[in-house]
Amino acid sequence: MNLSLLAQHQRLFSVACASLTLSLTLSIGLGQAKALADISWLDMIGEGSVALLSLAWIFFLLVSRPPGRVTSALVIGLSCFLFSAVLDLVDEVMFYEHTATGLSMIESIPSGIGMLIMSYALYQWHQEQLILNKQLQKRESNSREHDQVDFITALYSAEYMRTQIDSQLQNSSSPGFSVVMLDINNFDLFNRQYGHDQGDHLLRELSDIILMNLRSTDLACRYAGDRFILLFPDTDLRTAEQIAEQIKLAIANIAFKPNQSGESVYHHLTFAAESAITGDASDSILQRVNRRLDMFKQHGQAHG
Numbered sequence: 418m419n420l421s422l423l424a425q426h427q428r429l430f431s432v433a434c435a436s437l438t439l440s441l442t443l444s445i446g447l448g449q450a451k452a453l454a455d456i457s458w459l460d461m462i463g464e465g466s467v468a469l470l471s472l473a474w475i476f477f478l479l480v481s482r483p484p485g486r487v488t489s490a491l492v493i494g495l496s497c498f499l500f501s502a503v504l505d506l507v508d509e510v511m512f513y514e515h516t517a518t519g520l521s522m523i524e525s526i527p528s529g530i531g532m533l534i535m536s537y538a539l540y541q542w543h544q545e546q547l548i549l550n551k552q553l554q555k556r557e558s559n560s561r562e563h564d565q566v567d568f569i570t571a572l573y574s575a576e577y578m579r580t581q582i583d584s585q586l587q588n589s590s591s592p593g594f595s596v597v598m599l600d601i602n603n604f605d606l607f608n609r610q611y612g613h614d615q616g617d618h619l620l621r622e623l624s625d626i627i628l629m630n631l632r633s634t635d636l637a638c639r640y641a642g643d644r645f646i647l648l649f650p651d652t653d654l655r656t657a658e659q660i661a662e663q664i665k666l667a668i669a670n671i672a673f674k675p676n677q678s679g680e681s682v683y684h685h686l687t688f689a690a691e692s693a694i695t696g697d698a699s700d701s702i703l704q705r706v707n708r709r710l711d712m713f714k715q716h717g718q719a720h721g
């Protein structure tokens with residue numbers, strides 16, 4: 418599990434810990450232990466699960482969401498809820514003679530406030546998701562299959578591209594789409610000079626530049642290693658080549674800074690394009706464009 422986001426949430430982590438500590442201190446400090454015979458174990462299991470799951474939700478939020486308004490509101494709301502859930506749990510094993518009314522008020526108010534804050538956060542999350550969906554459109558086509566995502570670039574894999582090409586072939590009576598395959602030149606040398614991590618970082622940055630230069634209907638996937646494959650629905654070969662040329666130009670002009678140093682490294686791509694022809698299958702069109710790209714690379718040509 419990747420815990421790197423946790424380091425960016427120290428304040429929210431403290432809020433959750435403070436809520437847990439305060440509720441435990443209050444509920445244990447103000448009460449007296451019940452006799453074992455008076456404890457309802459069924460209630461303990463039910464309320465214990467609510468408290469534990471609230472803690473688990475906070476943990477998963479902290480390790481999976483970046484800092485921001487939505488994350489803060491969700492964690493603060495859940496921490497309020499956790500506060501009430503812990504009081505509720507502990508009063509199964511403690512009884513409160515003099516403070517019962519005060520504690521029951523303290524117990525019910527934070528969970529209500531927590532629910533309100535979380536409802537606000539969920540609405541904000543919904544708004545955030547609408548924006549993210551727009552950005553995701555070029556990463557994914559008609560379906561979402563997270564087991565086909567390449568975790569380095571967050572682009573879909575070649576397998577996903579095959580399914581999307583197949584659906585293009587099935588949906589149109591005469592195929593009217595093009596594909597482009599891009600390959601980074603001398604990526605092996607870059608890996609050897611700056612290390613594999615920097616190579617991964619470069620793949621991510623290049624993916625972002627590729628996406629930035631696509632239209633909302635196009636799709637980019639990682640084919641293999643330093644090869645990317647693009648799908649342009651309803652697009653002729655010439656237009657697809659023009660877009661690929663723009664991507665190539667954009668990448669050639671970006672100064673990549675390995676290890677955040679002052680050094681600038683520029684990258685060049687080779688690409689090949691193919692249009693679908695009658696009788697094509699996803700494999701045949703991918704093989705054609707792959708072969709064409711290999712041919713260009715062998716002859717040192719920029720593109721076809």
Ligand SMILES: Nc1nc2c(ncn2[C@@H]2O[C@H](COP(=O)(O)OP(=O)(O)OP(=O)(O)O)[C@@H](O)[C@H]2O)c(=O)[nH]1
Nearest residue numbers: 569600601602603604605606608613616617642643
């Ligand atoms: N960092 C990183 N490197 C990868 C990954 N997948 C493949 N590679 C590396 O990509 C390199 C591809 O090497 P080549 O196919 O020779 O490509 P190239 O060096 O760009 O050579 P040309 O295409 O002929 O210019 C190899 O060093 C692989 O180890 C990855 O996920 N991350």
